[in-house]
Amino acid sequence: MQKQLNYYFVVTAPGFEKVCAQELINLGIQPIKVIRGGVEFEGGLRELYLANLWLRTASRILVRLADVAARDFPVLFQRLSRLPWGRFIKPGSACDIRVASLSSRLTHTGRIAEVCQSAIDKCMGDQDGSGSVTQKVYLRMSDNRCQVSIDSSGDHLHRRGYRQIRVAAPLRETLAAGCLLACEYDGSRPFLDMMAGSGTFAIEAALIALHQAPGKRRNFAFMDWPKYRSGLWQQLLVEAQREEKSSTQAPILAIDNNPKAIAAVQANVAEVGLEGAIKLSCGNMQQLQPQVADGLMICNPPYGERLGKNATLEALYNDLGKVCRRYFSTGWKGAIVCPESGLVKRTGLSSSPLLSFSNGGIRVALLEMLEKS
Secondary structure (H helix, E strand, O other), X not given: OOOOOEEEEEEEOOOOXXXXXXXXXXOOOOEEEEEOOEEEEEEOHHHHHHHHHHOOOEEEEEEEEEEEEOOOHHHHHHHHHOOOHHHOOOOOOEEEEEEEEEOOOOOOHHHHXXXXXXXXXXXXXXXXXXXXXXXXXXXXXXXXXXXXXXXXXXXXXXXXXXXXXXXXXXXXXXXXXXXXXXXXXXXXXXXXXXXXXXXXXXXXXXXXXXXXXXXXXXXXXXXXXXXXXXXXXXXXXXXXXXXXXXXXXXXXXXXXXOHHHXXXXXXXXXXXXXXXXXXXXXXXXXXXXXXXXXXXXXXXXXXXXOOOOOOOOXXXXXXXXXXXXXXXXXXXXXXXXXXXXXXXXXHOOEEEEEEEEEEOOEEEEEEEEEOOO
């Protein structure tokens, strides 16, 4: 019997699409199209489960259920009623229907959601929401066509489950992992974060170095679908376990001058069971001296918009530049997350943007730091 194929869409933070596409390729899944905000691919349930389990840069993964033309509400209801909702929604389940409309005759998003719910009720029977499961349904009206998608992930995929304690303005796990992959980090070289914060960079680096699947500790929306294949999921978990490494090939070091930050990192590292993989140190980067000749140094310093708004950050960036020139100009690759202009000039280093994205509503870039010639 021929395997049923679906179209899927991986949602990523804008700027990380190509990184995510390469992740899919590494999983043996060929991307169909890379567009702003995500990557399209085709596959069966195995490919969907695999992507949820392994993708480090994905925010969520949607099933493209249908794309129907509709210029009025009766036609929209008729065509939505014909869709195979029973493949993804159990009787009695609540539906969280989210609608966006652009350049279409149907602009009332609330009414569109009501029509969709009525279509699901007609197909499935009255969905009274008595069950404990809520399935997310996404409708996007554009040029009088309605694209219907079902969420397969559930909670946002950046919620790995390990960040129990956080410090101010943490970097999302998916963004941190994307930055590491953009720097071609694979665990074969030493890693250093001089401003550890919640430890997200260091933990994501350890997960990469140990080849641990970021989704192995969590549940997904597809587990509540009527045709969920628990045997297939368990098989993928077993395969992932076999691929894990017992120890890191090179050291991973996280440093911060705030004892509370180090305590937060310790708690988060313990939550994910990586105590032996990451070395923590409380101290100033100005006194830092690397113990090895090469590696990757990366950090997410304050930008000024949220952290240190009333403090003078110029000295911090000046010191960062001095440390990079003194210890990390030969053999080491250095990268920082910060606005592309302004403070980065205080480092005295030239820079080359590897990624451009938004962090907490602030436009930033991952900048590779280069010695000025």
